Amino acid sequence: KAGVTQTPRYLIKTRGQQVTLSCSPISGHRSVSWYQQTPGQGLQFLFEYFSETQRNKGNFPGRFSGRQFSNSRSEMNVSTLELGDSALYLCASSLASASGGDTQYFGPGTRLTVL
């Protein structure tokens, strides 16, 4: 079974621009979670999507948004990029349960650099 895929793998943007990242979950997985990883803050939860709906959200500003399509593929968007948005953005997929304790499998990540 193919793993989680993310595109693009690397991005370089300038301040003020916006960016869209894409994630395709493992076949049959219906939940997609997004994380930001930086050396200073570690891995931080952005949001989770299930059945095309945002089911959970972390403590990030509204510039960070996402969506999920009917095939469970997900995208996240960051508008008005700031230097501090430079990070590894990770997508993880899981089978969906109401309690939320499912095992998550991570994609390779998108390395975003903001200049």
Next chain:
Amino acid sequence: QKEVEQNSGPLSVPEGAIASLNCTYSDRGSQSFFWYRQYSGKSPELIMSIYSNGDKEDGRFTAQLNKASQYVSLLIRDSQPSDSATYLCAVNKHGNTGKLIFGQGTTLQVKP
């Protein structure tokens, strides 16, 4: 107090030894516990999950959970240089769908 705490290390062990990695968490509502391994420049890779008190073994890896002490650990037996990586402890709270809270990670170095 951080929600999930790990000693950042580095933890250095000789090849063939047992490596012991520890993690504490603050929320007693936590229900699911995970260990991930992350090599430099790569994404986290699942090692084990554990949900009940006690030990869970998978090959050279053993996860231990003690909910009363709010403590989870990972033992790596017969450590190999290829085990050198950052080990991330992650916790999920019941009902908090899709959200894993990660510790800062412990860097393990296995010396030949």
